[in-house]
Amino acid sequence: MEKEHRSEDRVSENPTDNDKAWLRAAVVSFIFAVIAFGFAAGWVFAGADESSNERAQAFAPFGAALAAIVTFFTIVWRGVLNTRQLEYQAAQISHQAAQLEQTRRQTEAKDEETLAKLLIDAAKLIAEKDKQPQVVAGIAALDIVIRDPKHRYGVEAMDLLADLLLDTYGDQPLSRINRAVLQALGNGEKLGIMSRVEGKFTRPTATFTNNGYWHYIPGIPSLSFTGGSLSQQAYERMFPRIKLLREVTLNGVEVDLTTGRFHKCTFTDCRVTAARWYDFKDCEFVNCDFSGATIKRPPSRDLDVDLRTRRNFYRAGDPPYDQHGESLAALFWDYDEIEHEDDDIPF
Template identity: 40%
Template sequence: MLWKRTRILARSRRRRASLKRGVAWGMKMQVEKDETAVPEAPQISSDTWFALAIAAFLIALIIFTGVASWIFTGDPEQIQPRAQAFTPFGGALIAVVTFFTIAWRGVLNTRQLEYQAAQIKHQVEQLTQTKRQNDAKDEENLAKLLMDGTKLSGDDKESHVLAGVAVLQAVATSPRGAFASQAMDILVDLVEGTYNQIAKVKIYDAAREAVNLGATAGRKSTRRISLLYDDDKTNFTHAINGVQSVFYRNAYFDYSEYPRFTDIREVRFEKCLIEEATIHGNHLRFTNCEFHGCKISTMTGAFLEKNSFESCDFSGAKYTGSRPKKPQVLERLRNHGNFFSEDNPIIGGVPSDWVVYLDMIATIEFEDLEEGN
């Protein structure tokens, strides 16, 4: 068996060596092909154009010398006719010399531009390589921070856990974005594990703030969490963003905390107390909740049936859907201080119902106040 394994290993090494030689030979052939490739158009070097320009200049100089001798050594009466006769040929000679000179300069400029382009390309490749190296280094550092933060967050000492939260927050809010989702997952796990533990309130606050900062930076966790306060009283809690979904039970939100939800579609409420907040849409996500002093912007029969309202402002609220099948649904709105403004009635539903079950507040004009005084 050992002999067979040795033969297999030797054969594998020979194959790898042969493959490497084949790759090297292919790369060499490609380079030679690029260097010896025949251009599609005729190529004239700058030296050739320079030689042509010098030759044209010398030929033109000889011709001009001979013609000048022919013109000025002859009969004086023939000077002007001879000069006029040679003028077109002289212009042509000058044009030929100029053409060769311009061609030579053009080839030189082209070579210079090609050289500069090659230099720029080389610099771009160097910058790209440097950027790749820096990106790899940054990701390596973020991976190390993630490991360190995870390790610290599982420590028994509160100070170590808080330090771990700070490290994970740096990963979650990093512009690079590498490992941000993993950092958000760990922070969300901390939130769910400490939200109802008084002894760990500092950890909960730090982790919650880190998660919300990550959400502000566009990061999102893959977790679905539940914050369930299963006792007789509602507990003041905070908005959690940057998760797949969050479920609250027996939680309390006021006018300052409820608007902090960036996407209310990801949130569900059960037996929650919400005070002095503006409620718009998301009706199916409220069950057995109490609304105190809230501004109701939209509503449905199911929304009114599943929840209770006290001192809420329904002015201009948009009612959608059919009329509630149970008469007592609207009856629950009566005598609880719920109202709407006379000049801003409820849109939709049966207008007579709202007048019966809600208090209609008359509009007070400033002129009436002045007359009363």
């Protein structure tokens, strides 16, 4: 109770911010000043000329003080009034801002509802895989969802596209549907959106007449390929995301076989920087450059493999070595010794 009483006392001691009170004070002080000046004028001019001057000089300070008081009350009144007007304007601006925020939220909710409906409709369209026009239309709708500046359903759209690619890309050549999917996935990847689907693609092992080259696949963070072939460009672009290659033919790439990504693969015209002894049992190498490569092998065990038959080689003065620094030149051709009847080696 004492604290409340003290608080009320402190509030009562502060100047009021009531504009009407300051207006009344200004009017009262003005009326008082007019009356005072009237009496002062009668008092000054009632005497003789010499005494009138003396009386006027005597009253002058009081007149200035009265004028200052009136001016003070007037200025305070105007200040309080301006403050009230500014507060009113601030309240209006705050109200307008609240209305704009509410409108923005309603618009965002409407946009989100529209995108969700578009996502559902697209999922229905791409489910009809035997109807190419509908599937392509569904892919276009998913591309619109992906391009949403706020990426509200971008990941979900990328997941649907990745699933569609897994279902349609593999044994068959690249179709119109596959091209549309890859384009949409590429748009998402450029925007920093990645699918959560693990990409495992399978096709028959490459042959001389059917290489089955895999195309670059964007937007899928983890890729595994079984069968087919990978060109140097496709391999290098996808390499950070490739987890496993099985029975894949690689052409003209630089590889480190110790990463454990390669199983039963064929390497043609490749540059091998590192390998393990059992990689030569598991994989095939044709016209590959092993210059300066490090080949890990068990202690006191010879590499009973024939790598010269398929014309694997090293550059003069830079043979491959095992992990202990022992030269393995005897297992490979010296490049300068190879007969180039057919110009098979492009290096």
